[in-house]
Amino acid sequence: AQSVTQPDIHITVSEGASLELRCNYSYGATPYLFWYVQSPGQGLQLLLKYFSGDTLVQGIKGFEAEFKRSQSSFNLRKPSVHWSDAAEYFCAVGDRSDMRFGAGTRLTVKP
Amino acid sequence: EPEVTQTPSHQVTQMGQEVILRCVPISNHLYFYWYRQILGQKVEFLVSFYNNEISEKSEIFDDQFSVERPDGSNFTLKIRSTKLEDSAMYFCASRYTETGELFFGEGSRLTVL
Numbered sequence: 001a002q003s004v005t006q007p008d009i010h011i012t013v014s015e016g017a018s019l020e021l022r023c024n025y026s027y028g029a030t031p032y033l034f035w036y037v038q039s040p041g042q043g044l045q046l047l048l049k050y051f052s053g054d055t056l057v058q059g060i061k062g063f064e065a066e067f068k069r070s071q072s073s074f075n076l077r078k079p080s081v082h083w084s085d086a087a088e089y090f091c092a093v094g095d096r097s098d099m100r101f102g103a104g105t106r107l108t109v110k111p
Numbered sequence: 112e113p114e115v116t117q118t119p120s121h122q123v124t125q126m127g128q129e130v131i132l133r134c135v136p137i138s139n140h141l142y143f144y145w146y147r148q149i150l151g152q153k154v155e156f157l158v159s160f161y162n163n164e165i166s167e168k169s170e171i172f173d174d175q176f177s178v179e180r181p182d183g184s185n186f187t188l189k190i191r192s193t194k195l196e197d198s199a200m201y202f203c204a205s206r207y208t209e210t211g212e213l214f215f216g217e218g219s220r221l222t223v224l
Contacts, residue, residue: 034213046212049212092154098166099204101155
């Protein structure tokens with residue numbers, strides 16, 4: 001069965017520091033992979049996605065993610081975090097008929 | 112830019128009442144979804160819908176839930192007899208046939224008293 005694991009429930013980083021949010025998945029084939037961000041009281045906004053090709057994908061707001069097939073991972077990174085990045089981040093895995101989300105990682109940004 | 116729209120943004124209802132949440136997917140999308148998010152918890156898949164029928168549903172999507180695409184533009188989620196534990200944010204999503212990107216609505220917050 002497909003599943004998504006985000007091992008970190010809550011991460012705190014200082015503004016300007018680098019960030020990496022982890023995502024591991026279990027899937028029968030190479031899935032479509034996504035990262036979404038959710039600000040408090042808001043809907044889900046797509047940050048980036050991977051379908052095929054270059055395993056390092058660039059997204060909006062300066063985020064990037066790297067697909068590592070050998071590790072079944074799709075970690076999200078940002079070199080320098082801004083206070084406005086504080087939000088909940090969800091990794092998602094799916095195919096054409098279904099999508100499953102991880103439990104989410106809450107990011108707190110310290111001044 | 113095309114977007115998925117949901118109404119109402121917030122609904123308060125009494126336990127046992129029927130609720131219908133409405134969604135207008137992006138016009139040329141063919142796959143439709145409902146997800147829910149209980150406050151402070153993860154986003155949970157409820158149901159997917161394609162070609163006028165349910166293609167997959169989770170264990171959450173029991174007999175109290177139903178979905179419908181009545182007129183080719185709206186996509187509705189009905190909860191027949193709401194329970195306290197149905198209180199959540201419900202997200203509608205749709206996607207193109209050829210890519211996997213889901214476009215989400217802003218969500219409908221349901222509060223069951």
